[in-house]
Amino acid sequence: MQIQFHYMEYSELIKLLEETVRIPFYAILGKLKNNLIYLATSEGEISIYALIGGKNVKLTKSPIAISTRPKSSLDFIPFARDVEKGKEIHAIHIANLKGEEFQIESPRVRISSLTYDDKRIVFTGSSQNETSLYVIENGKLSKLTTIPPFSFVTDVNEKYIIGSGVLKGNPRSQEFFIADFSGNIEILTPKEGSVTNAYYLMGNKVYLISDYETPGESYWIYIYDIESKKYDRVEIPGFEFKAIEIYYDPEDLLIIAKKDGESRLFDNGKEINTPKGTISGATRIGDEIYFSHSSLVSPHKIYKVSRYGKIEVVVDNRKVDVGEVEYVKVKTDVEVPTWVIKRKIPGNTIIYIHGGPWSEVDNSWNLLIAPLVLAGYNVIAPNYRGSTGYGSKFMFMNIGDAGGGDLRDVVKVRDYAIETGITNKVGIMGYSYGGYMTLLAVGKEPDKWDFGIAGAAVADWVEMYDLSDSLFRGFMEILFNGKNIDLMKERSPITYVRNVKVPLCIIHSQNDTRTPLNPVMRYIQELQRTGKTYEFHVIPNLGHAIYKVSDAIDILLPALIFLKKLEEQ
């Protein structure tokens, strides 16, 4: 006789996690010499691929951190790679269509943006003390000038460098810059207080996306002429979509326009009938248009549109049964656009908080949400005030109020979940700013939650500020509307540890340089001292960014097991 009993099966859950996380991501970057260039995770790490003669060729040898828009006339593309185990100290490399890869001598800095042409590579890099604009030409590196920390370079030609950022010290506006190779830099805006980004350079013409004519609302495409110093609206016959995000390729005449978390693709003003969801990239090669697409319920695929409008899949993906998706606007003192992914069987619910905060959950395949849904949880993802995708007015609502109104939005969405009967038990989960919101929510609104899962969280803004480099000090000075230590303290989860009531699962990477481990370690010690129930997982040799499928598994595995254990209790 043998006694046996059925226990929970972690192994089945982890199999599901492994299968889900491995579903590859695809995003078209553009083309090199008429070969489609795209980012993908098909072989387990973020890599640049080329579609050469119908074959998918991996151009990069190990994970990449920063890519750029390829220049169609060239046969190579630069990129940056983390060379310090997740600490986001980057080295610049070049990959070419022959599958060769070369490292270029570059400074030991965090690279936040990168562009190039046939002769030079230009990038922004942050050290502990400053953020600078660098150029590499004929193998020679020069630091052109220091610039405000929250600046990003977007294009370069033989005369100019363009980019954008928070350049005039007003956290509620964004300007663009034009620099030359002597280090002169001019900061420009079509209208003070507008959000204007320069992203494409064609001779003397700078392509801008700006909300200056419809402030805080929708965006349009403009050209700034460097010689005449004049702004001109780009008129595209037939295209009248009031987009919040817009990308116009003046070479390809393609527009990707986005609103309410979904995007549409236009060929010279004429809409292409793409599936519902978001377009992660598009380019024209000869007579054909390629675009990469996904939604919350369907993983990324690459499609080709023939000259006759026939759409076919060029790079396919797994089919998954994720559940039903609903898009609702939950009313607080603002409207909170919220994605609800329901399982067919009602179960526990996770309020999933995206990072950023200047980011969004849109209708695209989400590496962190998909495994939760497939493991049987309802997931509700609010785009709390401060999220992107809903105009700059909405986005700037968190300036000087991080962890204030945005937290109220999140709590209201939680109440909505309870009221509409989607769930009885509800927890909160997020990574980065989402991890921050999770820890803050369980401390400031302890009765609202049954559990919390925080990855790469901010536990103490004050200590984090002291540990940050130029870029992230800049980020915090925007978010808190200056170096506002009192507000940082009031909005830090460590201030509310004693109120925590529910089990926490805290996951943090050892080498995270955006949200460093040290303040989280202190938060853990406070949880321990005050006798709270928590689990804590430190992941080795990893930083804030996830470059590999196995990294994502390492981060999500403890979270899924934590959820499973809660169910068994």
Add this chain to the structure above:
Amino acid sequence: MQIQFHYMEYSELIKLLEETVRIPFYAILGKLKNNLIYLATSEGEISIYALIGGKNVKLTKSPIAISTRPKSSLDFIPFARDVEKGKEIHAIHIANLKGEEFQIESPRVRISSLTYDDKRIVFTGSSQNETSLYVIENGKLSKLTTIPPFSFVTDVNEKYIIGSGVLKGNPRSQEFFIADFSGNIEILTPKEGSVTNAYYLMGNKVYLISDYETPGESYWIYIYDIESKKYDRVEIPGFEFKAIEIYYDPEDLLIIAKKDGESRLFDNGKEINTPKGTISGATRIGDEIYFSHSSLVSPHKIYKVSRYGKIEVVVDNRKVDVGEVEYVKVKTDVEVPTWVIKRKIPGNTIIYIHGGPWSEVDNSWNLLIAPLVLAGYNVIAPNYRGSTGYGSKFMFMNIGDAGGGDLRDVVKVRDYAIETGITNKVGIMGYSYGGYMTLLAVGKEPDKWDFGIAGAAVADWVEMYDLSDSLFRGFMEILFNGKNIDLMKERSPITYVRNVKVPLCIIHSQNDTRTPLNPVMRYIQELQRTGKTYEFHVIPNLGHAIYKVSDAIDILLPALIFLKKLEEQ
């Protein structure tokens, strides 16, 4: 077209872990009214079972922490259960053959031993300040007397309470005591400096196991007569085995005798032909003898020996293919008895360090070793100096030298593994004192290892001493031959963090009160500060002791995934 790639499969590994850890453990405790009573983990938690009319009946409702020898004439058995989420604050309960369970009012202390008769329950309990002998009679609790912290009660009748421990302040000897219900306590030994344990009381006769006639070597059974104050050797015709551990049941006339990590069973002096391995318990019921048995390669089973000597399995278990077992003695300045479990395919090797230190790896099924072997690793388990099972001389070699000679033994066994070609890569792993040895080894002998896995480790003896209760301060004062702070500091892993070279996986339970989390948290902060590669997992709502299969999975899962990741690099 769809791109796919084969990654490592955590899920397969975890399935193997779940299957292995669920293999139940069986240990016969004795009998109640001719019903076999045994401990088992068949239903996922350590429970007391009875074999009633051929049926296995679970008598306890949730995991138990401390059991005792059942009294054959009674129909109930007391036990202690952790009631503070792993903090080892215990409450006493009674279970009976009807499957009922009652809680008895008891103090908020750590119970280290427990016995009973028809009218009373006696136990030793440690608070922060002291260790005491308690009695519960007619539902009334009284503290009889305080006793030295390292004392354990073993039997009681209407007149006396007996027990043993380090009672005279000499860490290299053990004495026994006889107490009465007025709180009088007499400390006795047949010979100063011997190791003598009193374990069974029959009227005025106290049964002892002692090495006083063969000091430091083998043990024999004696009777101490309380009235005449005389010691008598118990002669058992035909039984001449020189055992290191011995258990004699004077009611059943059964002996379990152990030496070199294996045990033999004797029925009134006549050996029973049990399988190779160890006997975890035995009892006689009517004409039949029951015994529980396992070995490093075969899980626990319960056997029945008929009056005609026929042996049959009464409670069976899974068959597993664990590998080949070898028993060697590795020479240092002592001989280190070592178990070598080899996989058929040579692979990486783990030097597994048992806890205690007063414990051993013997030839019995081992919850921590089996999953490693089944996952494909060679496991080598040294019984370093200080281990039990090899006489008191060997056992006392670590007094005043914890982390000294024992570490040299462990390093030598590692060299043996390399020299005999069992492995190329070798790591060290252990729980509790084994976790301590792991952290000490990677700090003091950093070139000897490729990785380390430390569970429930001691990182700093000095801080641990300050955080400990009476029992564990007592333990440390024995191990360090007094409150020797300088030696504690010199032998603490935290002193050697800067030397660490290899990846570490550190696993610790939140509520551990034997090896508390705080010093380990400081050790982690030092690893972080000095830029070492480590992972760290804090397990919630769990203490030092493992009561449930799921707890064992929670502890082992990060270790196995860590090992898998090392392989992939």
